[in-house]
Structure formats: C-alpha cells, structure tokens
Amino acid sequence: MMTLIPKSHPRAKSLLIREKLVDGFDNGLVAKEGLLAQGRGEAFDYLLGEKTGKAATKAIKAAAAQLLVAKSPVISVNGNIAAICPKEIVKLSTQVKAKLEVNLFYANQKRKQAIVKTLKKNGAKEVLGTKINSSTKLSGIDSARRIVDKDGIFVADVVVVPLEDGDRTMALRKAGKIVITFDLNPLSRTSQTANITIVDNVTRAISLLITESKKLSKKNQKSLLKIISNFDNKKNLTDNIIQIKNNLTRRAKIA
Numbered sequence: 438m439m440t441l442i443p444k445s446h447p448r449a450k451s452l453l454i455r456e457k458l459v460d461g462f463d464n465g466l467v468a469k470e471g472l473l474a475q476g477r478g479e480a481f482d483y484l485l486g487e488k489t490g491k492a493a494t495k496a497i498k499a500a501a502a503q504l505l506v507a508k509s510p511v512i513s514v515n516g517n518i519a520a521i522c523p524k525e526i527v528k529l530s531t532q533v534k535a536k537l538e539v540n541l542f543y544a545n546q547k548r549k550q551a552i553v554k555t556l557k558k559n560g561a562k563e564v565l566g567t568k569i570n571s572s573t574k575l576s577g578i579d580s581a582r583r584i585v586d587k588d589g590i591f592v593a594d595v596v597v598v599p600l601e602d603g604d605r606t607m608a609l610r611k612a613g614k615i616v617i618t619f620d621l622n623p624l625s626r627t628s629q630t631a632n633i634t635i636v637d638n639v640t641r642a643i644s645l646l647i648t649e650s651k652k653l654s655k656k657n658q659k660s661l662l663k664i665i666s667n668f669d670n671k672k673n674l675t676d677n678i679i680q681i682k683n684n685l686t687r688r689a690k691i692a
C-alpha cells in the first residue's frame with residue numbers, strides 16, 4: 438500500500454508502524470484490540486525516550502543466551518507481531534532454531550490462517566498452532582491462549598511471548614517454562630512475571646536480538662549460562678522505571 442506519511446515527518450517511524458498495524462487490521466491479521474495495545478505501547482515508548490536503553494540491551498543479551506541454550510524453544514506469534522515484524526520474527530526463529538506457533542488472545546481460525554500465510558510468505562517453513570488434532574490445553578489460563586500445540590508451546594522449555602496479555606506468562610511459568618517477553622510497559626503483569634523482559638519496542642529490539650544471537654552463538658555453553666545467571670529481571674525492570682523517571686525529570690527541567 439502507498440504510504441501517505443512523508444519521510445521528513447518528525448514522527449515518521451512511529452507513524453509507519455501505525456500504518457503497518459492498520460494495514461494488518463485491514464488484511465485480517467490484527468485484532469481491533471491490537472490497535473489499542475499499540476497505542477499503550479507507544480505511550481511507554483515515548484516515556485522511555487524511543488530508543489533502546491542500557492537495561493533493554495542487557496535483557497536482549499540475556500534473552501539471546503537463553504534462546505541459544507534452550508533445548509526446544511518456541512516463539513509465540515500474535516496478530517500485532519505478524520503485522521509489524523513478520524520477516525524479523527521468522528529470521529529470529531531460524532537464527533536460534535526455535536519453532537513458530539500462532540497463539541491468539543482473541544482467537545479466530547480465519548485470523549490464524551492469515552497469520553500463518555504471512556509468516557510463510559516471509560520465509561517460515563512450518564508454523565504450529567492451527568491443527569485441531571495437534572492441540573491441547575495448558576492449565577491455569579481461561580482465555581483462548583490455553584489452546585497450544587502438543588509439539589510446540591506444550592513441550593517447550595523456553596517460550597518467547599511478545600506483546601502478551603497478562604495471565605499466560607504466569608501459567609507458562611507454573612508449567613515450568615522459561616518466559617521471554619518484549620513489553621514496553623515495565624509495570625505490566627507480563628513484564629513482572631517473565632524470566633526475561635525486554636522493555637523496548639519490538640520493532641527495534643527484534644533486530645538487535647537477532648544480531649546478539651548470532652554473536653553469542655560462537656560462545657560456549659558455560660559462558661552463555663553465566664550471562665543468564667548474571668541477569669536479574671526485577672533489577673532490570675527497576676532500571677527501566679528509573680530510565681522513565683530520569684527522562685521525565687530531564688524534560689521537566691527544560692520545559
């Protein structure tokens with residue numbers, strides 16, 4: 438689709454992401470609520486300074502190490518991810534040898550199929566999460582997200598859940614899984630319950646995660662485990678909240 442956003446617009450990047458989501462909605466990938474979720478994310482991104490901070494960089498490194506030591510990692514894909522970074526999510530799955538599984542909060546078979554089609558168009562060979570005879574239930578979740586693939590999330594040791602709603606992270610943790618999330622809101626339940634929270638816009642952080650995974654793939658298991666054990670998610674979230682506080686203090690001074 439032809440864009441109406443001039444490259445010179447001071448907020449062009451952010452507006453282009455909005456455009457991808459609106460196109461994603463028009464093409465049956467994104468839930469209406471996904472547009473609202475993006476708005477909440479944008480507000481936090483503004484407060485974070487719209488750049489990848491030091492804390493997010495540390496979380497990206499820990500996430501890369503965690504994905505590389507995983508035995509059966511799975512990346513969960515929802516409508517927003519399929520609309521804003523389909524190519525990158527497929528690239529990440531290849532880089533860290535993770536399976537892709539479509540898992541929706543606002544479940545809808547037609548939307549699932551559209552997401553699978555988009556991922557395949559962007560290079561995915563296999564996408565789990567659509568076959569009824571391969572589905573099972575994860576306990577502790579009331580939403581449609583409880584329906585998972587027997588060969589995917591159900592047996593995964595590490596699950597990446599970008600742009601997640603609240604209750605699934607806790608259920609995944611209770612099921613013994615290690616959870617990595619991308620969430621611009623460091624206060625959200627998902628952020629607070631995941632093992633590794635990347636507080637950054639997924640559109641920026643995903644490419645950094647691919648690069649970091651490539652770099653760390655040359656390291657041995659012992660060094661990767663050390664990176665993971667040195668990472669403290671609670672501390673990292675606090676650092677992100679401090680980054681917001683410092684940005685606001687700085688802005689309050691120059692205002």
Ligand code: PTJ
Nearest residue numbers: 471474475478515516541542543600602620621622638639
């Ligand atoms: O496609 P579905 O049916 O699975 O639905 C997907 C949405 C995103 C609608 C669903 O999971 C949902 O309602 O999520 P929430 O509860 O709105 O949470 C989304 C979180 O992602 C919020 O904390 C936002 O701040 C954050 N977020 C939104 N956009 C981005 C983001 N984080 C990183 N990058 C973004 N671009």
